[in-house]
Amino acid sequence: MLGAQRQDLLLARLRADGRLVAKELAAELGLSEDSIRRDLRELAAAGLLQRVYGGALPVSPAVADLSVRGGLALDSKQRVAARAAQLLTDGCTAIVDGGTTALALVRALPQDLRATVVTHSPTVAAALVEHPTVEIHLIGGRVFKHSAVACGAAAVEAAAVVNADLFLLGVTGVHATAGLTTGDADEAAMKRALARRAADTYVLASAEKIGAASPFTVLPLEEVAGVVTDVAEDDPALRALRERGVAVLR
Amino acid sequence: MLGAQRQDLLLARLRADGRLVAKELAAELGLSEDSIRRDLRELAAAGLLQRVYGGALPVSPAVADLSVRGGLALDSKQRVAARAAQLLTDGCTAIVDGGTTALALVRALPQDLRATVVTHSPTVAAALVEHPTVEIHLIGGRVFKHSAVACGAAAVEAAAVVNADLFLLGVTGVHATAGLTTGDADEAAMKRALARRAADTYVLASAEKIGAASPFTVLPLEEVAGVVTDVAEDDPALRALRERGVAVLR
């Protein structure tokens, strides 16, 4: 049994059972608990599971429920959201953009996260109310029907008081030369204003958005700390991004 | 059973039963009450439940049953909401408060209403996106978990630019002498700030709220244009309201 093969098996078991117990696995696979623990440690470092005393649990109960219930692989947005959720740590202040991926991100956040989340999306704010220990700050303004987020001069102004550690940005295209793009000029301006208020900007972009370009540029690639995506590791687009100094998280 | 997994189980049980009893759980899970108490203490420290003598309860009863609360007095709320929806006419600008009655109001609005709606509730704003011809303006600020609306200094300030024809206000009590009341001081201040920005304030109050009083006064009855309610026409409380110059819409 190859090491990598064994780790895949562990993940499959985790999806099936909803938990892993180090001792049981050692007996079952005929290995020492040390080796199992080492695997679990590595998988936890890769963000694929949550290490707990005695074994491991899925990264987030919410995400686990979805995969167990459906019995299927997570959908593209959920994979990206689950990975991006790991960027939010206790004590941090994060700006969260609008859109369905951002909503999936909120659902993937651990229930006991103690963080401050700033958003201009009423939908995201409403979903965050379910997280009792997350401090929510809503940015107001004229709400754009197209994407259901607050935009415009008032919203840009309201954003100016925010100072965040990171900005989780949703776009419709990530292109090597056009940079990050979206379909509406006001929306692009709003996203740009938010990016200025955060130390690091991370882009949430499921596979179909990589290499695509929309009419309005939000930011050039240079101003992005990283892209969270689910494209295959060997995709040539990834290399193009890395060559521009953009970290790729998957 | 993993320790961390047990805490997830406790939270699930809490959501299902609405309470946790330490002794029962110890017997059921086959461990000492001490361990259960330890778990409950930790979860309480994480803000995920409220520790009480003998076990635990949801963090805030109000938050916990906000979703089910919609189902209880449903038809009552819907009647009030349907009547209040008639106050919004094409071309008007209305401020809409938060809460389940306000949400019912949005759902009761005609699909083709051409109005401007200002709200400090992300939930109301999200629901309004379904109305293509309604212009939405969101008031931002710190989102208060208890009622899921933006409150505080920033929100009051953001409200100052609004000039509306009417304000549809939700409260928890409508009392002849205490006036309009609600359960939180910040919330009361926010509602007061909104009332100042509208020419007429109408209160949405289903029957059980008439005659009730909560800790904090929002406005005296004199500053209200009308109360939308579903109490019986012969209810003595109605006459008390009318004697104070308040129109009763039903």
Place this chain on the structure above:
DNA sequence: ATTGCTTCACGTTCTTGCGCGTTGTGGTCT
């Protein structure tokens, strides 16, 4: 010989159940 993976040994950390003194609750007595 080197590399990669595993196992073993050991000191550390975590969880758990028990004893103890304290605090909260409900019922009883004056």
Place this chain on the structure above:
DNA sequence: AGACCACAACGCGCAAGAACGTGAAGCAAT
């Protein structure tokens, strides 16, 4: 009604045992 008391629940400290991480040693393949 207020004082009192019995009992359950509580928090804390402690000790036993399980689980843990680390570094050294073993082992197979190259």
